[in-house]
Amino acid sequence: MTSHDPFADLNERQHEAVTAPMEHLLVLAGAGSGKTRVLVSRVAYLIAELGLSPQEIMAVTFTNKAAGEMKARLRDMLPMSIDGLWVGTFHGLCHRLLRQHHELANLPEQFQILDSDDQLRTIKRVLASLNLATDQWPPRQAQAFINARKDEGLRPKHVKVQSYGPGRTWLQVYEAYEKACLVAGVVDFAEILLRTHELLRDNEALLKHYQARFRAILVDEFQDTNTVQYAWIQLLAGGGATVMAVGDDDQSIYGWRGAKVENIQRFSDDFESAHVVRLEQNYRSTANILSAANALITHNTSRLGKDLWTQGDQGEKITVYGALNELDEARFVAERIGLLIDRGVNVDGMAILYRSNAQSRVLEEALLRSHIAYQIHGGMRFFERAEIKDALSYLRLTLNPEDDVAFERVVNFPTRGIGEKTLETIRTEARIAGVPLWSMAHKQLDEAIFPARAANALRGFLDLIAALKSDCDTLTLEEQVRCVLEQSGLKAHFDAQKGDRAEAKRENLDELISAAKQYEEEQGIQDSAEMLSEFLAHASLEAGEHEADASEPHVHLMTLHAAKGLEFPVVFLVGMEEGVFPGRQSYDDEKRLEEERRLCYVGMTRAMEKLFMSHAEIRRQHGREEYHKSSRFLEEIPDTYLDEVRVGRRSYTPQASFRANTAPKFQDEVPGGFKLGQSVVHAKFGHGVILALEGSGAHARLQVNFKGHGTKWLVAAYANLECA
């Protein structure tokens, strides 16, 4: 050990994981247990104490954000350059391998990546080519089928299907889709992983090389790995590398995407004599929040078992609010946020979490009314916007005109008179000949089989691409983007449009130019084709949620899934209702129900100091007013951890709620000069703050939170409150 031990202030378990000898290690890291710190420290330990060099280490994560954070922390911690260290996402690292060994992987040098949207479009084309009606053979289902097989590592030839039923057809679609990708020289997300696995598996020399190179492999969020990812790690580690898998089975929430929690259980079997370390000390939440979350998760049966504990304060109880409807719920959230702001709580430390994106609308409206700044995280990413993808498609064609996906997207956009008829002719023949659209279009033009008008239009497009291609060779990345926007007519197309939406699109295209410029400056790759190629890959793999740059402090709104890995002092978990969370879809399947419960667990453990959970008795869903019981998850948390504020009870009857406007309404002020958030003094309860008001005149009631006496509902006329 060096004189000042950088690992000294780790707790015992963390220390054990970080300073373990070179052996396989499974770290079961509970929420808020300092997982990232352990991961980073372990890398430092491997280098500083066990004498590994950075290039002998690989650290894999799922998100670019996690990878970036890890890289930054390693850079801070380690004295030497970490350039040789492989830190990245599964997709990022695999992509790198494929680029490097594209010939062995049987890919063109400039292969491009299909995102989910590209993939779906391609599948639609494939379905059409097989004469399968989309109402009987939904494209999304085909996509799910294909991705599920790929995640399992199954090529069409491996897929076993019954001799009858839809399986056979889906398999045909899978085969045809694979062929289409091959011809176009493109790979989808799942393909990146699968192809890399096959590349290493089937090339002994290459595999030996990487097996010899990496002596330590670290994997983050291990519970989210799918079959192929697991197999890939296993393959790479086959040469004697030690693997450290870090994960939490209780936070597995991506089963629906092919993630296999079982991989955590399997680990100890497959990686011989793996040492297991449990990180159960939580540094994030209060004891009350933690106990509640623990109590909830014990309702899951298939667990490795783990109980989080903390040395921290007991903290406040969880405030559970039973709202009348979703509007009331939103109002409650906005009011409480307002009160907290008044008390000096930083608004940036507050988050509202919900099960599905559709729930954000009412919340937004309530926050807007209360003049509370907010930001919705997630949603449409920059590089996924239609106008951006249009531009990128032209850029893709300049690299590889045979990219059918890009070709299809922009061949007639902006419209240039190339109609369905012409395209169908090209498609059909191209498919029969097994060649890209680009080649077939040329061939058919030479054969002069199109009417003059169509032929001219088509020739115009082919010439445009050829011209762009030759121009781009000499241009910088930024110039290439500008050039493409001008020449393609995209710029003119959007310039001609009126309205806010068109304006937004123009701005986005301008931003694309800036993004290209910035990328160029950061990367500094010499070859212009390589630069473009890398930029396009970057766009697909890091679709870039444009983090609101340095805006004013705001409340964070996001789905529970999006909240994984984050923490906030104050968390509102809304929509805690049967049918919403857990969703109706998961009722009949115990496995899905358990995943929903884990999702709730993830949500609760995001909270550091104060957690609110709310449910509405009536919620408008798909245009229908529906009654909802409060979520079973709430029932599963012992009352001792909860502080229930059931405004909805009282003399409230179901009938009244049908007529929404007769339901008691909250307001900002009632006669007597009482206002929301105001401090008052009560003869018996002392000082308090008004949390809510309802009714008017003699019936006006107010909810007051008294210091030391909790919250009470009082009738204004009898309470004898004084303004403090």
Next chain:
DNA sequence: GCGACATTGTTTTTT
């Protein structure tokens, strides 16, 4: 090719 109407679905979405 574009606007008007109809139909459809509607959990979550690291890459």
Next chain:
DNA sequence: ACAATGTCGC
């Protein structure tokens, strides 16, 4: 309810 697609007619 509502948006986002798809289809049809000019």
